[in-house]
Amino acid sequence: MAEPTGGRPLLQVEGVVKRFPIRRGVLRGAGAVHAVEGVDLAVGRGEVVSLVGESGSGKSTLGKCITGMIRPTAGRIHFDGVEVSGSSRGARGNFRRRVQPVFQDPRSSLDPRWAIERTIREPLDAFRIGNKAARAARVRELMDLVGLPAHLSQRKPSELSGGQQQRVAIAAALALEPDLLVADEPVSALDVSVQAQILNLLADLRQRLGLALLFIAHDLSVIEHISDRVAVMYLGRIVESGTVSEVFTDPRHPYTRALIDAIPRPDPTQRMSRTRLIGEIPSPVNPPSGCRFHPRCPVAIGVCSQDDPQQTTFSSQHRAACHVAAAQTASLSELPHERAWL
Amino acid sequence: MTTIERASTARPQWRTRFGGREGLIGWTILAVLILIAILAPVLAPHSSEAIDSTRIFAKPDLSHPFGSDDLGRDVFSRVLYAYRASLSIAIGSVLLAMIVGVPIGVFAGYVGGWADLVLMRAVDLLLAFPALLLAISLIAILGPGNAVALLAIAIIYVPIIARVVRSSVLVVRGQPYVLGARTRGASHWAIVRGHVLPNSAGPVLVQASVLMAFAIVIEAALSFLGLGSQPPTPELGLMLAEGNNYLTTAPWVEIFPGLAIAVTVLAFNLIGDGLRRSFDPHGVTR
Amino acid sequence: MSDSLLEFRKVSVDYAGRGGTVSAVTDVSLTLIEGETFGLVGESGCGKTTLSMALMGLLPDIASVRGRILFNGSDLTTMTESQLRELRGDRISMVFQDPATSLDPTFGIGSQVADTIRAHGDVSRKQAKDRALGLLAEVGIPAAAERYADPPHRLSGGMRQRVVLAAAIANNPALLLADEPTTALDVTIQAQILDLLADLQRRHGTTILLIAHDLGVVAQICDRVGVMYAGQLVEVAPVAELFARPRHPYTRALFDALPSGSHQAGALRVIAGQVPDLAHAPTGCRFKDRCPSRLAECDETPPLAMSDSGASIACWLDPATRAAGGLGPLAIAGESNG
Numbered sequence: 001m002a003e004p005t006g007g008r009p010l011l012q013v014e015g016v017v018k019r020f021p022i023r024r025g026v027l028r029g030a031g032a033v034h035a036v037e038g039v040d041l042a043v044g045r046g047e048v049v050s051l052v053g054e055s056g057s058g059k060s061t062l063g064k065c066i067t068g069m070i071r072p073t074a075g076r077i078h079f080d081g082v083e084v085s086g087s088s089r090g091a092r093g094n095f096r097r098r099v100q101p102v103f104q105d106p107r108s109s110l111d112p113r114w115a116i117e118r119t120i121r122e123p124l125d126a127f128r129i130g131n132k133a134a135r136a137a138r139v140r141e142l143m144d145l146v147g148l149p150a151h152l153s154q155r156k157p158s159e160l161s162g163g164q165q166q167r168v169a170i171a172a173a174l175a176l177e178p179d180l181l182v183a184d185e186p187v188s189a190l191d192v193s194v195q196a197q198i199l200n201l202l203a204d205l206r207q208r209l210g211l212a213l214l215f216i217a218h219d220l221s222v223i224e225h226i227s228d229r230v231a232v233m234y235l236g237r238i239v240e241s242g243t244v245s246e247v248f249t250d251p252r253h254p255y256t257r258a259l260i261d262a263i264p265r266p267d268p269t270q271r272m273s274r275t276r277l278i279g280e281i282p283s284p285v286n287p288p289s290g291c292r293f294h295p296r297c298p299v300a301i302g303v304c305s306q307d308d309p310q311q312t313t314f315s316s317q318h319r320a321a322c323h324v325a326a327a328q329t330a331s332l333s334e335l336p337h338e339r340a341w342l
Numbered sequence: 343m344t345t346i347e348r349a350s351t352a353r354p355q356w357r358t359r360f361g362g363r364e365g366l367i368g369w370t371i372l373a374v375l376i377l378i379a380i381l382a383p384v385l386a387p388h389s390s391e392a393i394d395s396t397r398i399f400a401k402p403d404l405s406h407p408f409g410s411d412d413l414g415r416d417v418f419s420r421v422l423y424a425y426r427a428s429l430s431i432a433i434g435s436v437l438l439a440m441i442v443g444v445p446i447g448v449f450a451g452y453v454g455g456w457a458d459l460v461l462m463r464a465v466d467l468l469l470a471f472p473a474l475l476l477a478i479s480l481i482a483i484l485g486p487g488n489a490v491a492l493l494a495i496a497i498i499y500v501p502i503i504a505r506v507v508r509s510s511v512l513v514v515r516g517q518p519y520v521l522g523a524r525t526r527g528a529s530h531w532a533i534v535r536g537h538v539l540p541n542s543a544g545p546v547l548v549q550a551s552v553l554m555a556f557a558i559v560i561e562a563a564l565s566f567l568g569l570g571s572q573p574p575t576p577e578l579g580l581m582l583a584e585g586n587n588y589l590t591t592a593p594w595v596e597i598f599p600g601l602a603i604a605v606t607v608l609a610f611n612l613i614g615d616g617l618r619r620s621f622d623p624h625g626v627t628r
Numbered sequence: 629m630s631d632s633l634l635e636f637r638k639v640s641v642d643y644a645g646r647g648g649t650v651s652a653v654t655d656v657s658l659t660l661i662e663g664e665t666f667g668l669v670g671e672s673g674c675g676k677t678t679l680s681m682a683l684m685g686l687l688p689d690i691a692s693v694r695g696r697i698l699f700n701g702s703d704l705t706t707m708t709e710s711q712l713r714e715l716r717g718d719r720i721s722m723v724f725q726d727p728a729t730s731l732d733p734t735f736g737i738g739s740q741v742a743d744t745i746r747a748h749g750d751v752s753r754k755q756a757k758d759r760a761l762g763l764l765a766e767v768g769i770p771a772a773a774e775r776y777a778d779p780p781h782r783l784s785g786g787m788r789q790r791v792v793l794a795a796a797i798a799n800n801p802a803l804l805l806a807d808e809p810t811t812a813l814d815v816t817i818q819a820q821i822l823d824l825l826a827d828l829q830r831r832h833g834t835t836i837l838l839i840a841h842d843l844g845v846v847a848q849i850c851d852r853v854g855v856m857y858a859g860q861l862v863e864v865a866p867v868a869e870l871f872a873r874p875r876h877p878y879t880r881a882l883f884d885a886l887p888s889g890s891h892q893a894g895a896l897r898v899i900a901g902q903v904p905d906l907a908h909a910p911t912g913c914r915f916k917d918r919c920p921s922r923l924a925e926c927d928e929t930p931p932l933a934m935s936d937s938g939a940s941i942a943c944w945l946d947p948a949t950r951a952a953g954g955l956g957p958l959a960i961a962g963e964s965n966g
Contacts, residue, residue, distance in 0.1 A: 109517075
């Protein structure tokens with residue numbers, strides 16, 4: 001139920017569910033992978049919202065539902081007030097232009113046989129925007145916008161560095177002047193110094209173009225740096241959401257805390273605190289009953305294995321789905337909550 | 343591992359296009375063979391069909407470098423003419439198979455679902471028939487001859503081509519650049535033409551060159567069974583079949599057509615290796 | 629404590645490519661002390677993996693190695709393949725980034741650990757199996773006896789990396805080479821594996837050479853750190869010193885590029901320019917073209933020299949380097965270690 005401040009959100013996701021049926025044999029279904037299980041999320045205009053989680057959390061699947069690459073099994077996705085999840089072709093066509101994906105591996109997100117100029121021009125050709133000269137001018141403008149020198153325009157992706165490749169991918173995504181970029185791990189395949197360049201570029205584009213960004217990542221330090229709000233996912237659910245400072249300095253969900261504790265900080269004087277999650281993320285085919293985190297949770301109580309926790313509101317933005325955190329706010333609201341239960 | 347990727351950009355473009363040294367040699371041999379086939383009437387020192395009773399099983403000499411066969415015909419001239427039939431069957435059968443097989447494979451691979459299931463089951467059915475039996479039944483219906491041999495080999499090849507195309511289309515279809523093109527509004531037709539076909543062409547062309555080499559062998563087998571070219575038209579497989587009877591007495595009747603087949607197969611295989619290399623989009627394969 | 633276990637002496641590695649010779653590693657000299665965890669960091673293409681492959685004798689044929697690599701005093705570069713094979717998996721063992729590639733998909737995980745034991749020691753099948761079970765338990769595989777015959781694909785990535793570690797420590801190696809051992813893993817699993825590595829190091833006193841690109845990982849478990857750039861070793865320092873006072877301009881730039889923990893918007897500092905093409909590497913310091921404080925001397929290769937703090941830096945801005953290179957102190961005083 002993460003919500004941006006004020007106004008109608010640009011993107012509103014309500015109760016989205018995505019299950020992938022597992023096929024055994026030719027035609028018979030045998031259960032399903034519960035990739036996303038009832039997620040609410042909103043992104044405001046010009047806002048940067050991050051989805052964090054480990055593999056199997058469903059963050060990428062949710063991102064694909066939002067860009068329209070796959071259809072959700074249930075739930076609604078509104079874009080600028082219009083429902084786009086199951087609507088007519090026309091509405092989706094327009095929506096596609098306004099929501100663009102950026103992928104993790106720039107190498108595979110560019111056609112290896114196409115000069116980068118053609119890749120950036122592809123969406124302009126597809127929508128027949130302007131004449132030939134206008135498109136060429138627009139390609140130059142886009143290359144300039146993402147910091148690609150014009151003399152690279154006829155190069156193939158393999159002749160560019162990883163950072164340049166990702167700039168090309170971003171330029172192509174920007175060609176149709178979208179309102180929202182959905183970037184799935186856009187910097188995790190890049191070296192630190194190149195990663196910094198791309199993060200700067202994204203921040204810069206947001207400022208200059210008023211672009212909203214849904215940033216899907218596992219690297220918390222990157223997320224902390226770039227986002228306004230954060231939603232933490234675990235096994236298909238959003239377990240905690242709020243502004244960056246709320247979630248990072250005052251995490252309420254034990255999973256969020258464990259995730260933050262697990263980041264190897266580039267500071268040898270602060271070696272990792274010894275709160276370790278035991279075990280691994282369970283299979284999304286048979287997710288645990290009750291709270292999905294309870295088998296690994298250091299503070300689980302009896303109710304956690306039975307009842308699915310509801311979202312508890314801690315501030316206008318800050319929410320978490322945890323029985324223990326909810327009980328604590330009710331009884332211990334005066335105590336400093338910092339590590340109250342760990 | 344890490345550092346080598348920038349290494350080689352200095353190689354000349356044309357050479358990379360032909361797939362390095364191997365590819366270049368392969369294409370050169372093929373070009374020479376095609377030229378030989380076209381210019382056979384000019385190059386051949388003797389008639390390919392004229393029978394000369396004075397020269398039966400004559401040994402190779404200067405004017406008849408490959409010797410003479412059981413009817414006293416000049417083996418060298420016959421080999422030159424034989425390339426006409428052999429090469430057109432090899433290349434023609436594969437081209438014909440591609441004209442039919444590529445669209446089937448692309449459609450099945452790109453559309454997926456039921457279309458894929460139905461098309462691929464049909465293709466499997468065709469694959470399940472023993473190839474030679476299929477060819478023989480076709481020839482039984484249409485009668486022997488070069489054109490029928492070409493058609494029979496093409497039919498054997500259609501399912502093979504379709505399968506290769508489908509599997510490489512499946513790979514390309516899942517690439518992020520195809521997903522991205524979709525979300526940026528590109529039509530299916532534009533995606534198939536612009537991304538899917540060029541990027542799945544590599545394995546298909548490699549397979550095609552191997553199939554061309556193999557076509558020469560199948561055709562030789564058909565001729566051997568008396569089902570391909572009909573005498574007296576010279577054709578490499580047929581010559582091999584006939585020469586087999588005189589291997590001990592006049593080995594040249596057998597050896598030279600055999601060598602000619604070997605050279606052709608070698609050329610196609612070299613071309614295949616070259617294609618494999620030049621279609622690796624990231625350039626360097628070590 | 630100060631016994632050197634491994635010593636690189638002026639090691640260079642060249643790859644002969646069609647586009648010319650690529651000098652992937654140039655004149656690296658480095659000593660690993662017995663029992664320490666040494667981190668080697670740098671971005672892709674800096675030569676850290678090439679250096680470790682040179683150590684293992686696993687470079688491809690197109691590579692040529694110059695210099696000496698001394699392990700317990702004997703030169704690895706002059707050893708025969710069979711001598712090296714005897715060392716690998718016994719005195720020196722390795723853990724790679726992707727645990728899937730280190731394990732045979734068709735064999736049970738337990739027997740793969742047992743095979744490593746039997747390959748280097750005269751032990752019975754039964755003894756090897758018992759040892760393997762003990763090792764699997766030690767690296768935290770729950771119900772090791774039941775899992776003994778499981779093929780690798782039944783295990784998660786984290787569990788597979790634990791099996792690889794079990795095989796790696798099976799023969800009590802003196803040196804464990806870990807090349808990005810946690811890069812393919814999720815954060816919470818990475819934390820578990822790093823704990824395990826530190827734990828094994830403490831218990832067995834194994835010297836660890838950890839190759840990583842993540843400065844956070846290095847900060848967490850290393851005692852000393854070496855920073856590589858474009859094939860050159862530019863800085864070596866105790867971990868606390870390096871993170872408190874990075875001295876080489878490249879190291880500083882690398883730290884500046886890290887997303888800051890404090891979530892303030894604002895541009896990250898980036899390094900201008902690009903890593904040089906190592907087929908046509910510039911002479912002297914390879915960072916000079918991107919360096920904000922380039923000097924005329926930078927066309928000469930600066931020697932790696934130890935200063936008072938225990939850190940060694942290869943940079944003409946550094947007084948120790950200048951002294952080692954026979955140059956006088958820098959004209960503008962106080963400019964060096966800002």
